[in-house]
Amino acid sequence: MTELNQLISEQLFVxxxxxxxxxxxxxFVVLSQSVKLNxxxxxxxxxxxxxxxxxxxxxxxNLKMQTDSVEDEQEKQRRTLMMIEQRQRISKSKLGVKRYNAFSDQGSDLSFSLALLDELDNGIVMSGLHNRESxxxxxxxxxxxxxxxxxxxEEKDAIEIARREG
Structure with missing residues (x-):
């Protein structure tokens, strides 16, 4: 019986x-977790x-609302830029001028041809012919x-100048 008590006591000790x-x-785990949490x-x-x-x-x-606001503003700017690009394509931005003497027997280079073209070479050509009387x-x-x-x-030259230099 003492052996049994001793065996139980050893197992209890273990x-x-x-x-x-x-x-x-x-x-130790609780303390380390507490430190990490702090x-x-x-x-x-x-x-x-x-x-x-x-x-x-x-x-x-708050950040989500600000991001949404920035995205809305960016979309508005993108639409505005597209509209500006469309207008720019049809604006008459190419210019060609050819001065010449329409009447070789009199006067100087007072006559002209002026071409105003857009990106697709659409527009007008204007010619002014000048002599002493009219x-x-x-x-x-x-x-x-x-x-x-x-x-x-001369009008063809003005158009070509506008296409080349525009």
């Missing part, structure tokens, strides 16, 4: 020792300091660099 080691191990809490408080916001959820909702101005529509009306060599 169990108590194992439980003691387990308790210390769990105590570090995380301090980081959170530093992040939220001066933001005027109570919690992270409010901060995230001046005449003509305008002809231009579509894709040509006109349904007969063009003088």
């Amino acid at each position: 169990i108590i020792a194992a439980l003691t080691v387990l308790v210390f191990l769990l105590l 570090r995380l809490r301090k980081k959170y408080e530093r992040m939220m300091a001066g933001a005027g916001i109570e919690d992270l959820e409010s901060l995230l909702l 001046s005449y101005v003509y305008a002809k529509p231009i579509e894709q660099g040509a006109s349904k009306y007969a063009l003088s060599p």
Whole structure:
């Protein structure tokens, strides 16, 4: 019987020792987790300091609203830019001028042909013919660099200048 008591006592000692080691191990885990939690809490408080916001959820909702606002503004700017690009394509931005003497027997280079074209070479060509007694101005529509009306060599030159330099 004493042997049985001694065996029970040894097993009890081993169990108590194992439980003691387990308790210390769990105590160590709890303390390390507590330290990590405190570090995380301090980081959170530093992040939220001066933001005027109570919690992270409010901060995230505020950032989401700001992001939505920026995206809306960006979409508005994109539409405006597309509209500007469309207008720019049809604006008469190519300019060609050819000065010449329409009447070789008198005067100087007072006559001119002026071509105003857009990106697709649509527009007008204007010619002003000047002599001592009078001046005449003509305008002809231009579509894709040509006109349904007969063009003088000077008008063709003005269109070519506009296409080349525009």
